[in-house]
Amino acid sequence: MSRDVLLDNEPVQALGDPGHAKHARVVSHVQVVAQRKRRATPIRVITPTAVRVEAGWDRTAPRWAFANRLRIRDDALDTTRANAAAGVRNAAGVSVADAHLGAAILSTSSAQVTVITGDPDDVRKAAGTRPVTVVAI
16 A cells, blocks of 8 residues: 655745754654655655745755755646646635645545645645545644
8 A cells, every 4th residue: 555645835844944843743754754664665755846835945955955865756736737736726725835735635546645734724625525644743
């Protein structure tokens, strides 16, 4: 059984700043994922690129070296994903980044989806009817 763990804006911001009040909490969640990967549990950690932009995560900036080492994948906002995100935005009334997050949730083929977020209500709206585990930090 595969699992996707998606990161929303606030967890990404916390990864980029060791002084962030929620940095340790987000790092502990990412460490749990790393431990499960070592036990051969197929887990992908993903951040939609619109979320990266909202959080200010520039993969070329030295400030983000720690987050870059965590092997977090990008979910690109290409034409297909942009159309899906626009549909989520129109239906749920969420931000562009949350709409992209919702499109990533709705399009994954993984059996289980977890979202680490600072805004669980918007994630639930963006996920629509797709079952998702929301971890509020």
